Amino acid sequence: MRQISLLLVLLTGWSAASAYPEFQRFSQEHGGQPINCAMCHASGDGPEGAGRGQIGSLTPDELNRLNAARGAFAAGVLVESPILNEFGNKIIYQIGKTRFLELRAHPEQLADAYGFASDLDVDGIPDAQEYLDGTHPLNEVHGNPWRLFLHNLAAYKLHVFMLALATAAGLWGLSHLLFGLAQRTRASAANHNSN
Amino acid sequence: MRNSPAQSVFDFITSRLPLYKLNMKDMVTEKEVPVHRMSWGYYLGGLALFFFGIQVLTGMMLLFYYEPTVSEAHESVEYITHFVTMGALIRNMHAWSASFMIFCVIAHMLTALAMKAFAKPREMTWIAGVLLVMVTFAFGFTGYLLPWNQIAVNATKVGLASIDQVGQYLPDALSHLAEEVRVTIQGAPAIGQATLSRFFALHVVILPLIVSGILGLHLLSVQLHGMSQGVEDKPKRKEKFFPFFILKDFKEWGIAFLILFVLALCLPFDSLFPYPLLEPYNALGSTPDGIKPEWYFFFVYYPMEMLPFWVIIVVMTIATLGLFAAPWIFRNSSHKTMRWIASAVAGYMIIMTLFGEQIYHAVKG
Amino acid sequence: MDIRAQVSMVFHLDKCIGCHTCSVACKNVWTDRPGAEYMWWNNVETKPGTGFPHRWEDQDRYQGGWKLRNGKQLELKSQSKLGGLLKLFYNPNQPGLEDYYEPWTYEYENLFDAPEGDDQPTAIPISQITGEELKIERGPNWDDDLSGSPKYAANDVNYDALSEEERQQLFEIQRVAFMYLPRICNHCANPSCVASCPSGALYKRGEDGIVLINQDVCRGWRACVSACPYKKIYYNWVTGKSEKCILCYPRLETGQAPACFHSCVGRIRYLGVLLYDADRITSAMSTADPLLVEAQRDIICDPNDENVIASAKANGISDEFLEAARKSPVYKYVVKWKLALPLHIEYRTMPMLFYVPPLLPVMGKDGDQPYDHAEESFFSSLDKSRLSIQYMARMFSAGNESVVTSSLRKLMAVRYYKRMQQVGDLQEDKVKRILREAGTTPEEAEEIYLLTAVPTVHKRYVLPPIQREEAIGTSCDVQDCKGSCGFGSRSEAK
């Protein structure tokens, strides 16, 4: 127990130094959106603390996974860090810890290094683009509105087309229904008058 | 010779609510709508009604899944958004349509003001309308809390706390009254389950009941009196309400539905704001940065930020009283003057809604 | 039945003296502007002659009016819908400036500024377009009274129908005969210009049937210029828009006759309301050539008929309009007496301007007798007409001679009737026979005489009292609407 808490204290100190604010700052400035730690981390308040997904709450098993993740210096090593979310893990998996640490000086290059192929939340906007836009890569309703709109429009174009057609047909029918009714009322009024 | 008081009351009521016109001939076959260069304004009310209908329908659909408890509310909204088939669509429609409805309601009120539509004998229509505007804002305020996410709860907290502030301007004996009002609305000293339950009840049952009552009166009197003339001179043209005007109304509804549907399908309402439905409310969490109310409250929110609170109270009180009393205050004003007033108000609202933030930053640095 | 009202016109050609007062009145009011110098919304032509613009009746070249596809379907001669779009870039059927004339003025300054010399200074003609010296070879009335000339009269398109012998006869100096033909826009009921306009700028006013060009919508594609078989639409080369006769609607709306009517010296013009059934235009205009005049008369409705009145009212035609239609001199000439005939009805545009064909070139001097009105040879004189009846029929009845002769006969009969009354050298029973054979009665003859010879201005011009809300001036500011109602000039020529 004592050992664990010692380790914990050690890790805490170490992790504070490695909470990569460069990326956060870049994303916030570039995307113009307030940034949530939850973009990459399991907890919205970042890795420190004792909440869920924070270092303070990790089980021994999770601590092992954390350490394994910390050792993933090369790209392509499977990473399952409990303090990172899917996106955070994928970054390390994709480019490796070494490269990631290098990129701290050039946060704008992270997107290119990560590549624009992955789209974890399937909202049509690649994760790297979401990083640049400062939107959440794991939330499909969070994204640049215009990009989201275009992607969804393309996905639902059949629906939209059908609805447009239905609206046009419906209004056309409705107009004739009204004209027909108007004609009827007029005719009955005329009959009424002549009687 | 003066009429007896009973007689004049009777006259007042019959002229304001001419129920003898409640027949097919007056209300459908022979009703006519003036056509002039402001007549686009005649469609806004119908549009607001349409969006209200959408709100009722989608709202009822959301009720199938929503659970109004502190622990479940956020979860159930996420469930609707992510798991229920087309749940996101329904929720988006509810959100988009709410914004559209509020826009239409405000625009409708302003055009009515511009056209001096409250002139005798339409005072009751106007007052019912003003009440509806207020209820609409209440809808917006109560509905915003229901997902119980971090930003919503904090925003509600701020909104409610401003009631407290009124207290300091009341006489000492009454100064605790404001706080009591707030606590009553909240249901507990701090925001919590009680607040959620109250807001839910308001949003889903009480306000709709109030609306249907007032709206019924509003629509009935509109239908009985017909559209107001709207402009200074008698409009040159009139068109039949049935089938021409109502057809245009329907057409607009159709197009509005199309736009609403496409938007709801393709553009999540949340994506327009920096804080999507991310985190459930956490009492321990700090208030998110850049928190501000929904766009339709900007016109009071930004001035509130910039001016002393008592100015806001005074102005709001005057504005509210002025709105209710408009038919009597502006009894002799010309249509032109009314248009100036309405444009000024509209201009103010547009500027505050679009550029309020910039102005605020410019003033506050 | 879709009853519409039309402000319609009759020109009594017997009374026209070819003085051009109408043309000048019109020019001074409407077309005295840069780019409009060459336009003559009203012009007077000598017939036989080539007219203005040169050989305007030659529809093989200009492709104006409608044609019948398979003898049934009405379609524009000038263009199909798609073809109309292709012709935007270059339209081979359009008249150019050379087909009208290059407008000119005279260099009057030279009269004052010329240096002293042996000769009198002269004011030489210069182009109003380029300002360069100009040799005038053509003008709006260049062939005035030159009926016998090989250069003008010989090129008349209506000669196609005449035999070689008849043609030769027209050039015998002794027998030369001619008539004047004043022309304005016909304000057709089936206008081909409206149908041809790619931009949709041309329209027919619902209230009075005046055809106008909305100058704000016109994009200068000029399809109407070739589609109008009467060449009564002119392209303004300065504004890049087309213009045409507007029947002086600003005057009509204020209760005055159009300028050309007002100024007519010979009092040849009549103006009044006609009611016609718009539903039947297409079928009427799709009949065979010889039946066209009758078909057109057929869809012009009797303003006293109960059904017509009811359906006119349903279409929003006011009582005042209907009253004017009942008094209309045009209705009498066209339908009641069947005297007035449309010009070139075979173009199938259903022109609403009618001409009473002239008797003078028919009954003129023959041999040594002052007038050949011997009772026996009375009708034969039509055959001996100096201006062949076929020529007239070609102009006024799509080649159907019987229509023209019946009109001419009636006109003659009226003359005999009046001669009997006033000179008294004719037998009453013979005159009655003549009247009967011409299909008329003494009462009608008297009526025709009164309206033809001694009508007051209010009898000639029965203007419908156009209601205030129907006048363009009330629906928008006159200055703003100026452009959209048919004419205008906002930019100056260089």
Add this chain to the structure above:
Amino acid sequence: MLELFAFVGLPYMAILICIVGVVWRLRKDPYGVTSLSSQFLEGKQLRWGSLPWHFGILLIFAGHLVAFLIPGMWQSLMSVPWLLVSVEVLGIAATLLCLIGLGVLFFRRLTTGKLQKTTKLADFVVTSLLIAQVALGLMVAGGYRWGASWSTGTLTPYVWSLVTLSPDVSVVRDMPLPIQLHMTGAWLILLILPFTRLIHMVSVPIHYLFRSPQKVVWSNPRRHEQAVTARVTQESRRHFLKAAFGLGTAGVLLSVGVLDKLGRFFQMPGMHKDEEANLLETRLRRLQLTAEEKELELERMRAEEIFVARLSELNGQAGKYFIDYAMRPGLAFKGEDGWPMLLSAKCTHLGCTVGNQVDASGRILCPCHVSYFDIKTGMPNPGAPAKAPLDKIAWVVRDQNGSEVATESARGSRTGRIDVAIADTCSLYIVKSLTLEA
């Protein structure tokens, strides 16, 4: 910079000015919008100028448009060699046609006396620009073969990037100069379109194909009304048939396309087992949290002292949130002297929870209405919406054995001392009695 202007600034400027200009012109000066044909003044040469030019440019324009609109399909078509060759040959032929036409038009305008009167400087500018543009196009077609094929992969993405408002100049940056000039020329033409005779392009009368031949306009509103009424109320049965057809179509389309989706809203969503489990877990946790909160609430109502944090967890940069007896948030910092500082986190303005990040001047921010509070004194900055300072909260520090090491009351009076050696093992509590005493 120039590059950015030419490939991003200019296009957007051109498009914007073109749209605004066209709308402005059509609304404000409809009378001036015309093709300003000069066939009337001079028709013979026009035929040999206007026809080749217009047909040529329409063909070329169509080609450009296809490559832009359906690049994928076009690309696959162009991979057929004979098709590519014929398209290129056709294109070059059309370009030559254009050049000939433009040449004739230019010459005609220069030499015909009558035309001088309707010619403005702008006409020469337009013609020269068009000639340069077409010539450049010919240069591109000749110099960089098979443009029909390569443009889909290079220029099309660029134009699309402009259209989708995410301009990407990487492709065009390295293009040869003639191609770049050709593109610039295109934007320039777009730019001047509203202000020259080119405006006639926006009035292509396509609607002519669909309109009925005759047009009758009623100026009297009453009659207009009656005419319209007469038209729409012809025969009710025909209307009802049409109505049934229209509404039926709409109904079918809706039920196929939309309503089935809406209907499925009410069905139980089909979820993957893992998803379901995850969902259940989240819900459970939320319930637990709520229960814990309630428990906490109860506990706090009754407790005399409440645990805040270990002393080691505190620092001066980021405060630690805690909840006091009445469920109000508080913040705990470590002061410079190593002693804890406890403040209420409830903004004295409208009750927002203030932020916990300390800025350079030792202040924390309430994000709601931007009040800065000094963490030492709790005082808001002058001019802030909040007027009152944040309350101080009384605390006690206990060592491992639970014995009291140091205290501070809400008024700020301290007792005891904190030994640095054992500080890390100590814990911080808030004390109800001390707080209430304040």
